[in-house]
Amino acid sequence: MRIALLAPLPPEQNDIADYAEAWSQAMRVGGVDVSTPLRGQTLSPYPLLLARQMQKVDWGAVDLVHAELGGGNEFLALEWLAENHPDLPLTATAHDPERLVWRPMRLPGPLALAERLPRPLYLMAALLADPLLLARERSLAARLSRLVSLTAGGAQCLAQKMRLPSGRVLHIAHGNQPLPAEPLPPVHPLKLLYFGFISRGKGIEDLLRALAILGRTRPRLPVELKLTLAGGAVLGRAGSDLERLKEHARRLGLSESMLEWRLNVPIGQVPRLVQSHHALALPCRASPKSAWLGRRRGGHGVLSWAAACGRSVVSSDAFVQAEEVSRGYGAVYPQGDCQALARELGRLLDEPQLLAERGERAADLGRERAWPRIAEQFRQVFEPLRRSRAE
Known part of the structure; x- marks a missing residue:
C-alpha cells in the first residue's frame, strides 16, 4: 500500500x-509505504501557487492520500486534490475537532484587508x-473517504458539525512510543x-498562582515540591514571554529554587524528562475565540507522553482532557480555578500513594495505545479504500 502524507513535519x-512524524514511522514499520512528497515546502495559501506545487507531484503513483489537519494549509491541498483527482481516496485526521481548521487560510473578499490590521x-x-x-x-468533508478523530467525543462532534x-x-x-x-x-x-510551549495563554500563570496559594498553608513547600517548566519556545517572542513568566513567579513570592526552566527539549530527551518526574501538570485554558467557533476535542500530545511513560497528570478540563483523564490516571479541575488546582497538588503531597496508583493506570493505557497497535488500526481503515479504488 502506497500512501502520500500531507502534514507539517x-x-x-x-x-x-x-504526531505526523511518529505516525509515518509507525506505518512504515507496519509495512505501509508512506511518502511525504511536499516535505520541506510551505504550502501556499494562494490558489495558483498551490496548484503549481501540487502539479509537480505524481499523485497517480499512490493508492491514497492522508492529511493531518489543524492550523496549516493541508486543508487547501485536500481541496485541490478533491477537485483535480476525484477518484483518489482522501482521508484525514482532524486534530482539533469540532472543526477541520480553526482559522481561515486567507480572509475572503474585502475582509482580506483586515490581514494588515492589528490582531484584535x-x-x-x-x-x-x-x-x-x-x-x-x-x-x-463530504468528499473525504474517512475522517479520524483522536478522541471519541471529538469523533461524535465532528460528525455532527460536518453533517x-x-x-x-x-x-x-x-x-505513543512503547517505552x-x-x-x-x-x-x-x-x-x-x-511540558509544552513556554508562552502566555497556556495556563502557566494559573499553575504558578496555585503554587503560591498552596505555599500560604505549607511554609515548607519549596523543599516539598519542585516544578520543571519545559518544552518548546517560539524564537523572538519566547524571551519576552519567559521573562514575563519569571517575573510573575517572583511577584507571587515563589522561591527560585523551586522552579526549573528548560527550553526547546529535543524529542529524544522527552522520555527521560517525563520519567524523572512524578506527575505532569496541564493547566490549559481555552481561548475566547475557541468558545465562538466550538470546543477543541482533539488528542493532547502531553497526555500521550504521560501514558507512554507511566506518569499521572493533574489537568484542567479544557479541550478534551476530562475525557482522557477519566481513564483513571489523573485528576481534573475546572480551568482557571487556581484554588482547585492548589487542592489537587496538595492532595498529591498528602497522599503520595496516588502517584503509583495513577501511574500504573497510565502505563496500562500506554501499552494499549502503543504506536504499532495504532498503526494497525489505520491500516485496517485504509485497506478497503485502496481495494475499492483498484476495483
Whole structure:
C-alpha cells in the first residue's frame, strides 16, 4: 500500500508535526509505504501557487492520500486534490475537532484587508468570515473517504458539525512510543512537570498562582515540591514571554529554587524528562475565540507522553482532557480555578500513594495505545479504500 502524507513535519515545532512524524514511522514499520512528497515546502495559501506545487507531484503513483489537519494549509491541498483527482481516496485526521481548521487560510473578499490590521481587528474579521469557512469545511468533508478523530467525543462532534453519516468519522486514539517501565523517583520532593510551549495563554500563570496559594498553608513547600517548566519556545517572542513568566513567579513570592526552566527539549530527551518526574501538570485554558467557533476535542500530545511513560497528570478540563483523564490516571479541575488546582497538588503531597496508583493506570493505557497497535488500526481503515479504488 502506497500512501502520500500531507502534514507539517519536523523541524516545525508543533504537536501536529511531532504526531505526523511518529505516525509515518509507525506505518512504515507496519509495512505501509508512506511518502511525504511536499516535505520541506510551505504550502501556499494562494490558489495558483498551490496548484503549481501540487502539479509537480505524481499523485497517480499512490493508492491514497492522508492529511493531518489543524492550523496549516493541508486543508487547501485536500481541496485541490478533491477537485483535480476525484477518484483518489482522501482521508484525514482532524486534530482539533469540532472543526477541520480553526482559522481561515486567507480572509475572503474585502475582509482580506483586515490581514494588515492589528490582531484584535483581524480576529473580528475572522469571526465574520467563519460561516464561509465552515461551508468549505463541510464541502470538503463530504468528499473525504474517512475522517479520524483522536478522541471519541471529538469523533461524535465532528460528525455532527460536518453533517456526515455514521461511519464516516472514526475514533483512533493518539499513539505513543512503547517505552520500558521506569520506577517513580523517591517520594520527596514531589517532582511536577509542565511540558509544552513556554508562552502566555497556556495556563502557566494559573499553575504558578496555585503554587503560591498552596505555599500560604505549607511554609515548607519549596523543599516539598519542585516544578520543571519545559518544552518548546517560539524564537523572538519566547524571551519576552519567559521573562514575563519569571517575573510573575517572583511577584507571587515563589522561591527560585523551586522552579526549573528548560527550553526547546529535543524529542529524544522527552522520555527521560517525563520519567524523572512524578506527575505532569496541564493547566490549559481555552481561548475566547475557541468558545465562538466550538470546543477543541482533539488528542493532547502531553497526555500521550504521560501514558507512554507511566506518569499521572493533574489537568484542567479544557479541550478534551476530562475525557482522557477519566481513564483513571489523573485528576481534573475546572480551568482557571487556581484554588482547585492548589487542592489537587496538595492532595498529591498528602497522599503520595496516588502517584503509583495513577501511574500504573497510565502505563496500562500506554501499552494499549502503543504506536504499532495504532498503526494497525489505520491500516485496517485504509485497506478497503485502496481495494475499492483498484476495483
